[in-house]
Amino acid sequence: MTTTAPPGPASATTRPRASTPRRLRAPAAFLLGAVLLLGAAPLALPDSRLNLLAKYLCYAIVAVGVSLAWGRGGLLVLGQGVFFGLGGYAMAMHLKLADAATAGERLPDFMLLYGSSDTLPWWWQPFADPAFALAMTVLLPMTVAGLLGFLVFRRRVKGAYFAILSQALAAALSIWLVGQQATTGGTNGLTGIQGFFGYDLADPVNQRMVYFVIAVALLLLMAAARQLFVSRYGELLVAVRDSEERVRFLGYDPANVKLVAYVVAAGMAGLAGALFVPAVGIISPALIGIVPSIGFVIGAAVGGRASLVGAVLGAVAVAWAQSTLSDAFPAAWTYLQGLLFVLVVGFLPGGLASLGALRRTRRRAPASVRAAAPTTSAVATASTKETA
Amino acid sequence: MTVVLNQSFTGVGIGAVLLLVALGLTLTFGQMGVINMAHGEFIMAGAYTAYVLQRSVDGTGLSLLLALPPAFLVAGTIGALLEWLLVRRLYARPLDTLLVTWGVSLMLQQLARDVFGAPNVQTRAPDLLTGNVSVAGVTLAANRLAILGLALLSVLALTLVLRLTPLGRRIRAVVQNRDLAEVSGIATERVDRTTFFIGSGLAGVAGVALTLVGPIGPTMGTNYIVDAFLVVVVGGIGQLKGSVITAFALGVLQSVLEYSTTVSVAKVAVLVAIVAFLQWRPQGLYTLRTRSLA
């Protein structure tokens, strides 16, 4: 009796995984991105444009998470506005409190205006501490996502159900915020933020600093997401997306696999919201409801949901087109936006990024792949080798 | 006691509206599995149909009743067109359908803005429906009562169509086993389009009803669409009775919570209740049990 299989000639050796130029491609792209974002853009763009770019980069950070959860994990996250908002409000609450302290007031300005009580609500109080507030910008969204994801994935609520629930969450949060005029600023949101940890946001130099913080955050998160994409976890996530049930029979709990992607994406959206506040100076329910939540997905879809760079560029491009075209041609832009979405998602599900990939694969593999594959002979020879 | 009764009736009123806007979805989402985000804009199309009719025909409230068939036709036709142009190409990709139809909904909203203008418009309700009706000390708003009647009538009609007509049998056959239906000689594509036509048409009917309780505007559909989907999710896919029960249950829950807290808190609480409910029944209130994997 022989054992099941004798170690073959190639077994247990490390095979070269990719040729050197290909292995260097990612770091090279990363470096190029860094040069463009940190060097070229600040030099080439006037302050007002740079400020707009900072805003778009915040959307791009959300898109990084969307690309992970939706592109790789197949989780249609239609409620990213919730996490963007939680991060944004956590940051804005701290900055409002800091502004009030600077002005010598006990309460943020809008509370003096609308508030019925002259004491700070208890749930505002810890946000006076900068470390607490900063931690909350990420932890709060991750906790909410963790809770919802745990309940939903554990009971195998998936696909459309999950998408609708996350959308409902976005609607509920924005409605709730509108209803709490006295403590959240209601429809107006938290506005008129002046300082950012002691720096005056009206000063263009400090605006530049905010831009750099956002650009560095985007680059770091992209690097982290890329690591997740190429890791074993990334492969497992794709496996869960394609056949959740099969993964379960391999001894994994797919609920946990999905939960990680969802929570990480929520954390990224939260950080994006937090950085959005000093760059734009406002966070409001209109920025986090159903429509902006779908907007976060649009950019990633147009650029290419499964491609990290595609999703980021798509988010920036759509945000840029939105603010440029919607002012000049509001009606035409809405039609264009709708049409773009119908055409790209409907007929080019890989997004614009797949155009390049499509050309590459056509060039490389002209013949039928299946024809080249040996079939039974391989098993037959393997078996004779061992029974001999 | 009167407060409880009043509040319950308000809830039933909210439930009737929910039921009416979700009824079409029980066909397109529940039976066909299509997540059509433009469903809200079909509601809008029905509402504008009523508005146009009222302005051009006689200007009195009775025209709302006359508006029901054309609203059904207009919304249904847009729906069938959408199915033919886009949805049928995407049956294998339900989540992409959601995003594509959302793009369509953007365009339809803009179309409404270009044709009717951005500000909201109103229809005039028939005098009969403007007052209150008092029964045993409970005040009932006549317009809510009318919506309740219309909702129940629509459910009845839809049930009869699904149960008794050859079309209904074909629809159910295609839902239960598409391949088998196809080889049995049913033109599944035509059945799909007809189902979509009826589902969208029901949105048009809902649109006429909504003109009784609120203004007509380009974005009126978005206010209802998520709630309508939640009704079908909680009710259970492919089960009309689940949606009916859910719509009224959510309506009453919403109204009771609104009474004891505020509108916005009630909204959040209802969602929490839904997530909790799905812990107990992840497939919704009523499910079809099958042996198939996934």
Place this chain on the structure above:
Amino acid sequence: MSGAALTVRNLRVTFDGFTAVDGVDLDIAPGDLRFLIGPNGAGKTTLVDAVTGLVRATGSVRFGDEELLGRPVHRIARLGIGRTFQTATVFEQLTVEQNLDIAAGAGRGAWTMLRRRRAVPERVERALETTGLADLRDRPAGVLAHGQKQWLEIGMLLVQDVRLLLLDEPVAGMSHEEREATGELLRRVGEDHTVVVIEHDMDFMRAFARSVTVLHAGKVLSEGSVAEVRADAEVQEVYLGRASVVAGEG
């Protein structure tokens, strides 16, 4: 022989009033290569579904000392029970090697999961050899031929380090040569694993089974060696199409 015995006692599965598995007792010794046969609707797949936790059941299923009923699917899998499906389910977007690597990794820690796959684990390499898929390791599993997908599934069970393999119609739709090759693969896998195969193909069963259980209408009709089962009068009746006689008794 490593491995634990599978002991099924009074197993019952009901779908909305229809009893698919009706009080089955089954003992599978470590190292056995057992075939489960029976006409359509006999409850073969449902039995496997119940053992692997896909459907709820009453009664008792023990693997070694562990009770399986009531455990979630992935916990049962971690006890060393793996299965395939009638239609081969592999991760079509991933390569053959990635498929095997994922199957091998249920016990991996967070740190390993977050890093890139660099070396090919020895288990994966061995499974590639055993299943004859070594040359196709970098192909997406989606382009494999039908038979190759089935072998990949069996390979995934091997690297998953299962002790009991439950295979649901592994040779359905295969060509004659593919059947032979699959049979050989089963025989070799059976040398140090316990294997249960659901099969319709009688020739295939005769050639490779070590023992056979015949199910009919949710109950065990007969059990024994291939020769014993073939000689059983009841089994002959069922397979000759006079099933109603037997069903009436049970």
